[in-house]
């Protein structure tokens with residue numbers, strides 16, 4: 663079974679915690695300038711407070727149940743946060759290299775397979791694929807190996823990461839997506855993994871993806887699902903609730919957002935594999951009390967070796983994992 667510590671080596675995570683704290687302090691210096699926003703999924707202004715974490719207030723939309731940071735940092739302060747982040751620099755230097763082999767096998771190769779299966783199932787042309795947020799370029803590199811797509815483009819605005827992508831032989835655009843214009847270029851498939859939850863305006867991002875896609879082209883997005891098992895169970899104790907994840911959609915609310923941007927949602931999955939283990943870890947650390955949760959104690963502690971894996975598979979298969987994947991097709 664694939665373990666959380668395989669992708670987040672424990673000793674390195676301690677060094678990371680200090681850098682993250684410094685980043686958060688830098689972000690909170692702008693707290694007086696945080697702005698109120700409507701629900702990033704449905705646009706409603708009706709919401710109620712849920713939890714606060716790292717001094718950031720989260721609310722739940724009364725209409726679609728999206729959990730979102732409100733008020734939130736302005737776009738220019740988010741840009742400053744990511745470009746000056748000590749945590750990302752540390753991650754890039756130590757954690758990612760230490761876990762690259764496992765990540766490639768357990769995360770990126772299955773992702774490539776999922777994208778190719780979706781294209782085949784839906785008969786999507788495979789001329790050009792664009793990845794927004796290409797990072798270290800592992801996904802692009804793996805998809806290139808399959809030779810399914812004729813042209814693969816990575817969009818990566820962070821200079822160091824863009825260089826890493828180019829070093830891997832990937833056609834790389836070192837600009838934010840808003841500044842990209844392909845003219846008559848035809849993009850069949852746009853993918854982005856764990857990006858949309860970080861954005862000030864997910865709707866603007868989806869509108870830009872729509873503009874870049876060819877007719878019948880598809881957009882594939884993965885992000886946290888706030889109604890999935892570990893986030894719904896742990897609430898603010900979930901590692902998915904943090905200062906960077908401003909938008910925690912659920913399957914239905916992200917579907918609404920896709921539809922409002924002109925996409926037809928043609929596939930929804932929750933491929934997440936870590937929910938049960940993340941909750942179990944909190945219980946074992948004494949951070950999450952199951953004294954009054956006999957069912958969780960039985961499944962996640964007492965019978966873990968026998969049924970833990972099949973419980974996780976049940977969550978993944980039934981749209982109950984906290985990591986979701988949506989596919990939208992450009993129809994209008």
Ligand SMILES: [Zn+2]
Nearest residue numbers: 701704723726
């Ligand atoms: Zn909403």
